Structures are given as C-alpha cells and as structure tokens.
Amino acid sequence: MPEPSASADQVRPAVYERRSTAELIPQIAAAVGESFLDASSEQDMDELALRPDGLKAAVAALRAAGFGLLLDIGVTDHSPLAPRFEVSYHFLKMAAGSRAGDRTDVSPARFRLRVFPDDANPRVPSLTGSWPNADWPEREAYDLFGIQFDGHPNLRRILMPEDWQGYPLRKDYPLRGFDRRFVPGGRLGAVPPLKES
Amino acid sequence: MSTPADVFASSPDVTLAPADERDTLVLSMGPQHPSTHGVLQVMLRLDGETVLAAEPEIGYLHTGIEKQAENLMWQQAVTVVDRADYLAPLSNSLCYVLAAERLLGITDRIPLRANVLRVMFAELTRIASHLVWLGTHAMDLGAQSIFMYAFEMRERILEIMEFVTGARMHQSWFRIGGLAIDVPAGFLEKIGALLDAFPERLRDMRAILEENIIIKDRLIGVGKLSAEESIAWGLTGPALRAAGVRYDVRKAFPYSGYETYDFDVPTHAGGDCYARFVVRLNEMHEAWRIIKQAAEKFPGGPVVIDDRKIVPPPKTEIQHSMEALIHHFKLVSAGFNVPEGHVYQAVESPRGELGLYVTSAGGNKPWRVRWRPASFYNLQALKRMAPGNLIADVVAIIGSLDPVFGEVDR
Numbered sequence: 338m339p340e341p342s343a344s345a346d347q348v349r350p351a352v353y354e355r356r357s358t359a360e361l362i363p364q365i366a367a368a369v370g371e372s373f374l375d376a377s378s379e380q381d382m383d384e385l386a387l388r389p390d391g392l393k394a395a396v397a398a399l400r401a402a403g404f405g406l407l408l409d410i411g412v413t414d415h416s417p418l419a420p421r422f423e424v425s426y427h428f429l430k431m432a433a434g435s436r437a438g439d440r441t442d443v444s445p446a447r448f449r450l451r452v453f454p455d456d457a458n459p460r461v462p463s464l465t466g467s468w469p470n471a472d473w474p475e476r477e478a479y480d481l482f483g484i485q486f487d488g489h490p491n492l493r494r495i496l497m498p499e500d501w502q503g504y505p506l507r508k509d510y511p512l513r514g515f516d517r518r519f520v521p522g523g524r525l526g527a528v529p530p531l532k533e534s
Numbered sequence: 535m536s537t538p539a540d541v542f543a544s545s546p547d548v549t550l551a552p553a554d555e556r557d558t559l560v561l562s563m564g565p566q567h568p569s570t571h572g573v574l575q576v577m578l579r580l581d582g583e584t585v586l587a588a589e590p591e592i593g594y595l596h597t598g599i600e601k602q603a604e605n606l607m608w609q610q611a612v613t614v615v616d617r618a619d620y621l622a623p624l625s626n627s628l629c630y631v632l633a634a635e636r637l638l639g640i641t642d643r644i645p646l647r648a649n650v651l652r653v654m655f656a657e658l659t660r661i662a663s664h665l666v667w668l669g670t671h672a673m674d675l676g677a678q679s680i681f682m683y684a685f686e687m688r689e690r691i692l693e694i695m696e697f698v699t700g701a702r703m704h705q706s707w708f709r710i711g712g713l714a715i716d717v718p719a720g721f722l723e724k725i726g727a728l729l730d731a732f733p734e735r736l737r738d739m740r741a742i743l744e745e746n747i748i749i750k751d752r753l754i755g756v757g758k759l760s761a762e763e764s765i766a767w768g769l770t771g772p773a774l775r776a777a778g779v780r781y782d783v784r785k786a787f788p789y790s791g792y793e794t795y796d797f798d799v800p801t802h803a804g805g806d807c808y809a810r811f812v813v814r815l816n817e818m819h820e821a822w823r824i825i826k827q828a829a830e831k832f833p834g835g836p837v838v839i840d841d842r843k844i845v846p847p848p849k850t851e852i853q854h855s856m857e858a859l860i861h862h863f864k865l866v867s868a869g870f871n872v873p874e875g876h877v878y879q880a881v882e883s884p885r886g887e888l889g890l891y892v893t894s895a896g897g898n899k900p901w902r903v904r905w906r907p908a909s910f911y912n913l914q915a916l917k918r919m920a921p922g923n924l925i926a927d928v929v930a931i932i933g934s935l936d937p938v939f940g941e942v943d944r
Contacts, residue, residue: 468766
C-alpha cells in the first residue's frame with residue numbers, strides 16, 4: 338500500500354445535509370424587484386426565475402450570500418412554448434471548512450437562476466465583468482442558440498466554424514442540418530432540411 | 535476571419551507588455567502540436583519566448599452530442615453521453631442516469647448491488663483516466679518510459695471493463711434503473727488481482743516521477759493560480775483541490791452511496807502544476823481504497839429496479855409471459871415517458887464537477903441535456919495561467935489541466 342504523501346490532509350468533512358437556501362429567495366426577489374417572475378424549491382436546489390434586467394442584482398445578492406463559484410451557464414430552447422429561451426445559471430457555495438484553517442460548519446449549496454429573455458431579441462447582460470469564467474459559456478450560448486450577451490468583450494462563435502449560419506441547438510434547427518447544396522439565388526437558411534435517415 | 539486582435543479581446547489584462555508593440559509575435563500552437571493531443575489550438579502572443587497572452591481555440595471535436603441526446607429516447611441517449619469524455623465514459627453515463635432517475639423519482643429504489651458496482655466502476659474509470667493523464671503528461675515533459683507503465687496498468691483495468699461489459703470503452707453499462715447486466719462469475723477474483731497489483735505499480739510510478747528533479751523543475755511554480763482565482767475561474771476537481779480548496783462532489787453532494795465509503799480528499803497548497811500532479815497521484819490511491827471497500831461489501835441481489843415500465847423484463851420471462859413481451863416491445867419501440875421537470879445532477883468525474891442540467895418535457899426523449907463540462911472550464915483558465923510563463927511551460931500547463939476534448943467540444 339503506497340504511503341499517502343504528507344500533503345494529503347487527513348481531515349474528513351462530515352456528510353453534509355442538503356441545506357435549504359429558501360431564506361435567500363425573498364432577499365433575491367427583493368433585489369431584482371420588477372424583474373421577478375417565479376421562485377421554487379426543486380428537488381436538486383432552490384431556484385428563481387427572472388427577466389434579464391434583474392440578473393445583475395440577483396447575482397450580486399447571491400455573491401453577497403457566499404455563492405462564489407459560477408458553475409455553469411446553459412440555454413434551453415422551450416419552443417413552441419413562450420417564453421422560448423431559458424438561460425440557466427448555476428451557482429455554488431462551498432462549505433466554509435473547505436479552506437484550510439476554517440472549520441465553521443456551513444453546508445455546501447447550489448442555487449439556480451433561470452433567466453427568460455425576450456423571444457424575438459434574446460439579450461442578457463454578460464457576467465464577464467464579475468466572473469471571468471463566464472466568457473466561454475456565454476460565447477457557447479451565443480454560438481449554439483443566438484443569445485446576445487450585452488457587455489461581453491469578445492462575443493464570437495466558439496464551437497462552430499466562424500462562418501456558420503444559424504444556431505444549431507435551437508429546436509427549429511434540424512438534427513442533420515440544412516442541405517448545403519448550392520441553390521442558385523437561394524440562401525442557406527431557405528433550403529430544405531436534410532431528410533432523416 | 536478573426537484577426538489576432540479579436541482573438542485576444544477577452545484575454546486577461548497583459549501586465550508584461552513589452553516596450554514596443556512590434557516586438558510581439560502571434561503564434562498558433564496546434565491543432566497539430568503533439569502536446570495538444572490532437573484538437574486544441576492555442577493562440578499565443580509572445581515576447582521572445584515569454585507568453586503575454588494565450589487564447590485557446592476550441593471546437594475542433596464538436597460532434598453535437600447535446601443535440602443528438604435530444605433526438606434519442608431516454609435509454610438510448612446513454613450511448614451518446616458516454617462518448618463526451620471518452621477517457622471516462624462511465625462517469626458521463628453515471629451522471630446522465632442519475633439525472634434521469636431523479637426526474638423519474640426512482641433514485642431511492644436503485645438496488646444496493648447496482649450502486650456498489652456503479653461506485654466501483656466510476657472509481658476504476660477514474661484510475662484509468664488518471665493513468666492516461668499520467669502517461670501522456672509525463673511524456674509531454676520528456677519522460678518517455680512512464681507512458682508504458684501507465685498504459686500497461688490501464689490495460690488491465692480495461693480488460694476488466696471488457697470482461698464485465700463487453701467493451702473496453704464506451705461501455706454504456708449504466709442504465710436508467712440500474713445496470714445493463716450483472717457481473718459475470720469470477721469478477722471478484724479479477725478485481726482482487728487488480729487491487730493487489732495496483733499499489734505496487736503506483737508506488738513504482740511515484741518513485742520515478744514524484745521526486746524527480748526534472749519533473750519538479752518543469753512543474754513547480756508553473757501555471758500557478760491562487761485559491762481565490764481558481765474559484766473565480768470556475769475550476770473544479772483536482773485543479774481546484776491543488777489550490778488548497780477542499781471541494782469534492784462526492785463529499786459535498788454525495789450520490790450512489792459515496793457517503794458510506796471512507797476516503798480522503800487530497801489537497802495541496804501549491805496551486806501550481808506540481809500540486810495538480812501530486813493531487814492526482816493521491817487521488818488514484820483514494821480511488822483504490824474506495825474500490826477495495828466496494829469489493830469487500832459487495833452485496834447480492836438484483837442490479838436493476840423491478841419496474842417493467844422502465845426496465846425490460848428478463849429474456850426468460852419474455853418467453854413465457856405475454857405481458858412481459860408487451861412490456862419489452864413497448865420499451866424497445868417507444869421507450870418510456872419521463873415526467874416534466876428539470877434537474878441539475880453532478881458527479882465528480884476525473885476532471886472535476888461534471889454536471890448535467892436535464893430538462894424533460896414529459897416525452898420519451900430528453901428535451902435538453904446541457905453539459906457542465908469540467909474540462910471546458912478548467913481549460914478556459916489557461917488564459918490566466920499561461921501569461922508570464924515560457925512556451926515550453928504552456929505544454930506543462932495544458933497537461934496539468936488534463937482536458938479531454940470530447941468533453942470540451944462535445
């Protein structure tokens with residue numbers, strides 16, 4: 338059996354209970370004001386739905402409550418339902434004891450913000466100013482769904498080629514793409530989708 | 535096309551700007567560079583050999599896995615999610631089936647034997663993945679022989695995978711409701727032999743590398759990131775723990791019964807490439823401990839839930855029962871519906887927090903499967919880690935972040 342190296346800290350945290358973050362919901366709801374849409378406690382975490390103009394305030398309230406790690410920014414296309422686009426933000430609060438020397442008992446928690454931008458012109462404020470890791474996921478959301486992030490310093494395609502047309506993960510974009518044969522006078526978006534095999 | 539100015543538009547502020555802008559050189563490293571393992575391009579702005587700014591260009595391996603998952607039935611989609619992080623396929627499918635099970639509300643009904651085997655194979659996957667990292671990372675740094683040591687050990691793990699699931703990679707063995715098949719007779723002996731052999735081999739590899747003066751010279755102080763910045767850049771997994779932050783999904787949000795195992799979360803205060811190196815070596819040892827405990831407790835019983843609306847009946851039953859045949863036909867042709875809802879499920883993959891945000895619209899296909907790819911976020915931090923280092927250090931930093939491009943690009 339190999340010796341664990343001296344750097345492997347032997348202190349084991351206890352098993353954490355899922356701590357409710359329900360007390361946060363009224364705080365964030367107050368911070369976002371008019372933009373508030375809905376709030377609920379789901380089986381995985383508490384969440385709050387809002388319109389884009391309240392995002393910055395909600396994020397500031399979350400950061401003040403200790404949610405320091407932006408886990409993910411994702412998009413879901415709910416069409417034909419309206420509002421169509423949901424931009425989901427997952428935040429993580431780590432246990433206070435996760436830093437060396439700090440042994441206070443705070444359970445880790447996650448929190449989700451669901452932002453519903455306008456269908457015709459989906460725009461959301463960018464978080465790149467306060468979270469550097471928002472850069473790539475916002476570019477991906479723009480690349481695959483066409484969501485615009487106001488204030489992003491470099492909003493260009495990230496996964497698809499730079500000259501790609503359309504937003505592939507939207508529900509109205511066919512699985513196998515569009516027929517890319519040359520059609521005189523036609524544009525790529527106007528040609529029929531490839532048939533499913 | 536993007537001009538170099540566009541490429542670096544969102545790179546962190548350069549504090550090392552040379553006296554004259556004309557002295558800088560923009561160099562494209564990859565996507566054919568051997569240390570980028572095939573599909574990563576890094577745009578570097580250089581002052582001599584010093585990196586001023588680095589911007590990874592990704593997407594070369596984009597295969598639309600998220601889109602494909604939306605177009606397959608719930609059970610079928612296990613096969614494509616396996617293919618995202620191709621070095622740790624079982625971590626992907628574990629995350630996906632856990633998310634689907636939570637939406638179905640059957641998480642508590644998964645048999646104990648299935649959970650123990652899931653943990654066991656997730657940890658085997660972790661060791662196999664870390665061995666690939668160790669071999670290739672050491673090779674990037676010039677230590678050629680360790681690659682064979684690591685891959686020989688990995689081969690033994692993949693042999694067990696093949697013995698149990700029929701496939702070396704992309705096993706698709708975890709299914710919604712449990713496992714595809716039970717383990718064959720003789721499984722515990724094979725695991726026992728592996729558990730006996732592994733510590734010595736790990737000790738050998740550590741003896742060669744851990745105190746090696748060349749390895750230390752190449753890694754210590756390179757790609758340093760403080761705990762605060764690691765959190766700000768969204769690092770998870772070994773990269774975050776190497777900065778001294780003890781966050782592990784298996785401890786913070788346990789799943790599949792991880793709370794019943796006795797294991798430590800290795801951390802390191804260094805925050806540099808060497809810290810990540812040591813943390814991963816220690817993690818292999820912890821994974822070995824978990825597998826050992828799983829093999830000791832190894833309970834009997836079924837490996838899937840007894841619910842004919844989700845899991846097809848066994849073949850013997852189909853041959854005798856009309857109802858079983860109907861269930862089988864229904865599941866194969868139309869699958870099952872999952873109640874409306876959305877759930878975020880995360881597992882500790884070898885690279886960090888792998889999260890899936892799965893939305894169901896009530897149909898027999900997932901409405902949306904959003905990845906939270908750990909290596910996507912870890913790799914993004916290269917922008918912050920590389921400036922100030924030399925070109926040769928960029929190779930070490932990429933290796934220490936252990937990105938897998940199947941997962942970065944999906």
